[in-house]
Amino acid sequence: MKTAGCDIGSRTAKAVIFENNKIISSAVIPAKLDPVESSETVIQMALEKAKLKMGDMDQIVGTGYGQQEIPFAHRLESEIVCHAKGAWWNMPSVRMIIDIGGQDSKAIKIDENGKVIRYTYNDKCASGTGRFLEIMADALQVALDEMGEIGKTSKERLTISNQCVIFAETEVVSLINEEKDVADIINALHRSLANRVASLARSLTIEQDVVMTGGVAKNRGVFDALSDGIGVPVKALDGIDPQINGALGAAIIASEV
Amino acid sequence: MNSIFMEAATNLEISSIRKWKEKGGKIVGYTCSFMPVEIFHAADILPIRLRGINAHSMEISDSYYGPFVCSFPKAVIQLAGSGKYDFLDGVVLSNGCDTLRRMNDCWRKMGEDIKGALPSWFYYLDVPHKPDGHAFEWYVNQLKKLISAIEKQFNVQISEVKLNTAIKAQNEIRDLIWKIETLRRESPLKLTGSEAYAAIIAGTLMPVDEYKNHLNEFLNTILKRKGDRAEEKKKIFLGGSICDDFELIALIEKSDAVVVGENICFGIRNVKDRVSEANNPIQALTKKYLSTSVCPRMMGWYKQRAAMIIERIKHIKADGAIIQNIRFCDLHGTENGLLERDFEKNKIPSLRIEREYGPLTETGRLKMRVDAFIEQLKSADIKE
Amino acid sequence: MRPELKEYNLDWLFASTFSVAKYLANSSPGEMEYVYKYIPYVSKLLKPLLETGKPAITFLDLFGDYYTNIVNAKENGKKVVMTTFCFDPCIFYAVDNLLPVTLEIGTALTSLAWKRGSTDFMDYCTEIGFSETGCSSQRGAMGAYLAGLGAQIDLVALNMGGVCDTNANAYNFAAQYLDVPYYGLDYPSELTSDDVREYHHQDYRNLVRFIEEHTQCKFDIDKLREVLEEKRKQDDLMNEIEDMQRLIPSPVPGIFHIMIYAARYIYSGKKKFTKLLGEMVEIVRDNAKKGLSGLSNGVEKNRTFLVYIDNYSNGIALYEWFEKKGISHLGNILSRTFAETAPYTTGIPGTAYRIDTTNFDTMIDTLADINARMPMTRTIRGAYDAPNMWLDDTLSLAKIYGADCCIYLGTPGCRNTWSNIKLMARDLEAFGYPTYIAYGDSFDSRVETWETTEMRFEEFYNIRGLL
């Protein structure tokens, strides 16, 4: 049975093609203004890689911020369930998933069957979301995906404390004006974001193994800071792009009918 | 700048605390100015005011406290959760405000998750929001209960004699601090607000005798000073939420200003700000500590507080007042709104700011405001 | 505040709206639809309300009455006292020249009936110096009275000091700003000891003196007794409703909780409120006899208990959503009474109040005991997990009513619950109650849109398999 999962986020759109418990292909594109367009483009990319056509799909499950807009989805499933499913499939020992998305972040607790026990979203403040890094990358005039690398070279330990993203940005501006090194500022931003998210996991009481999913998981700076933040090592998904985890989960769920 | 006081103002576990512990001395932390330190001194226990300085993240406290909460108690919980307060033998919490009252809930819960985060002795002092009548009696009883709790926990005797000695010692310190307070507004300028403030903060962290000696030394060095061009600097009065992160005062003084007085929940307000040595010590402590002059938590006494503050500002001839509140501190946030209005009536220029507690990363935004305020005060002189 | 808003008086708007609205009941469905076209927002509240029949008319009549009296207060030589919702107002009705305005109820009504709720008044409070982070439940209506768009306030009397400082602080600001006398009852963090009982009694006696001093009029013992006897009847009726709510399916229509919440905090001790409760009890009894659910579609799929406040912003979207989903609304902490006769009071001495009308002193003590056991003054004073506090109350209520899950809804202005709701949720989950923490504001829809809240609710009920 051939299935697909399509995850339309606020920043990126992802698709995964799945057959006999294997990932056949996947695709990630930056989200377009029109989610319908995003979903169609990304699924086509994934299908082409797999040399398949839309018609070959037995089931397609949609998820993510823009799931309502996916025209070809047979079913919709919440991100929480999809992330849980994807991570559990990839690593059955997982009991806790931390996902930093563009719009919001989540900590999810699952049982040994990948069923969601409890979950929580970021406190109503965007400084705990992927958007935080975007806005900061803007202010620092560096590329979002370079931040991880740049942060590594940090020497001085700075602090960015403000809850409000825009005020945090002003803090960054003052740090720039104090001629602080950009690497140090980025490093502080990583810790600031990681610590906000760490508190989510902590409020559910940590249980291992913990994995981190979502695009931000590729940012080594945040990834390592998160381990410090929750006090236990955070694992990376085994051999797959953490960004497609939601779509993967959706594809797996699609295959479960 | 006095190095011992500086160390005290900017660090948590200061050398005198370490020394005290090495001597096998007990240390109890408290969170609110409505807790009479004399009681602990009388038991040879060192009471220290809990602070949130140097808390650089909130990942622990944010898992107990919600998002819409003042960052001061959060910072304290964060430090306790990361082992910075492991040296405490006990803690006395009280209902300073909703959030401080709830610190009791959060700290205990954290104790379940993090081994050793909860001190062996954890006490809650229930302070009324009124100064007189049945409230006075209630507080007296609370102090009696506190005393017997201490006696039981640390098996000590807190006799009336010991209490009276402790009161006497604290009063001597109050007199010394008052000397500093009077020097602060003299011109030419003999000491900065940061110096004075560091000295006052140190007082919430040090054994009495040690502190007294340092105060005396400090006073002597000040008196020897020739003094600095005070007249060019603008004299600022600072009020509002708890502010033991004295960098705020340092920041204000960077802008060609000097902080000549505060109305923050420690330090002393006037020469009469002492504990009576005449009668029953517990009654006397109640009279001093169950005060309406310190904190807006004493609801319904705004007029008296405002009158006292305005009188002080005029008495110390401050050029203007900066009133600040920590984000989500509604008590001060609101009272500052009323003060702003009454300052205007009394022709006292004022700057009202809201800030986060802790590492002063909002420097840029704060500096711009303070600079502008000082420029405003200066342009006012030119006009005259 | 926008200049045009300064043209409308809050009390007058309510008075006219409610006293006119009750006549809608006499009109034909066609006529109603026609009228609703002209009142697109108020109708959101009126429609489901009027569907309840008799109680709706009494409810509207009661509020029309209440606000008309406030509008005419000065002409009738009455003084107006500003007070809070967790203060039992029946004491004021034992003095013949005093009328209470309860801010939180006013705020709730604006958010239920008006497009922008009371957000303009909230912002006005900020403009005149009140902390923007303060609780929205007061900021709403308070703005109107401070702007002079409501009755002129003669004195401020309330409780909550020590329980909810944020609340007491708001009223203190109002008193200072309007420069009128202020008296606040103060509450230690414990509930049941003899010391605290004594404290409550003395504190309340000072309140009585305060009222007498500022209204130049003595309490009439017979009037006091009459009010308390009326309150006794009201408690019994509320208890009966509470008791029947234990049935599965619950025979209590969700909207009754709004009606009780709103009416009890302004008309406690008044005959009209007794009438309202009587009519509600009849409906609930009838449903119970027939084994009917209080839900309009009749099918109860889930029973939800709100551990704190209801959602009054966004009209009554929450109730409509519950109806749509087949969720029985089991009420919230605030629609509770802790009379010793209530089905969930434990019988532990000091936890509940008894009404004793023997003489003046026993009556004043009774009132003190009642006030000390109003939902919030009782529940969120001490540590959340201390005996007879938030966790205890929530667990016993959730158990008695067979709740499937709990929802926290509040306001970002609540320092109290936002300081321990995460701990609460943890414990409730441990006791087997799936618990969702909503970040919205019960009185200010700007904090989180209903669409977002609804999306989160959908997700919660689905993921946790509650429907």
Next chain:
Amino acid sequence: MSIAAGFDVGSLSTKAVIIKQNKIAGSAIIKSGPKPVESADRVMAKLLDDTGITQGDIKRAVGTGYGREKIKFINHAISEISCHAKGAQFFVPSARTIIDIGGQDCKVIKLDQDGNIIKFITNDKCASGTGRFLDVMAKVMNIDVSELGKLSQKSTKPISFASICTVWAQADVIKHINSRRPAEDICAGINTAMANRVSMLTNAIKVEQDICMTGGVAKNQGVVKALSSILGCRIKKVKKADPQLIGAIGAALFAQEIL
């Protein structure tokens, strides 16, 4: 020839102005880089280029803006608040209230008849109501910030925004775009949200006429209109100069006074 110069190193843009006998003799605006020192040097270079004067001709210079202390070639650093007041007063002498919406914050300044600052207030609580708010929104709508005002003029059904938080409002904007609401209505909604926020600050200081608006946002007709309708009085604008330059002009005027 005595020339006074003013430099305003803001978080988003850096401006320079020179004044000769109380007349603006030249100006330059550039986008701020990460380092204020460099931004200052770059704007200076551009200024000299455009005006043909040499750095030596500048007798006195005053700096303002976030990076003011870092500028090498100034004699004094003065806060934006004082400089904006000074600049606005220069163009609108009748101004008693000045509303300046900058990139990172929003200031409302009250003046006496001599142009002295009596009181000022800035946004501490919330970052919405700053220029950044409009930038972020414009970015989401993928139009230039300058178009927000023009577009909103065409609006027939302005959207009212639920959230006032810059970041959450952003999510709302995306929602409205997805549900294909006309851009002009979204823009109008954004401008009104902005104006609401600013009006709270303005009313908090008890607004006095005439009101004068400075800063880049003053170019946005939508915001100005919405604001004056909320405040219930008309808002004067600086006609003779780019409102973005007011800070730098104020600085130059201070420099001229010391001259």
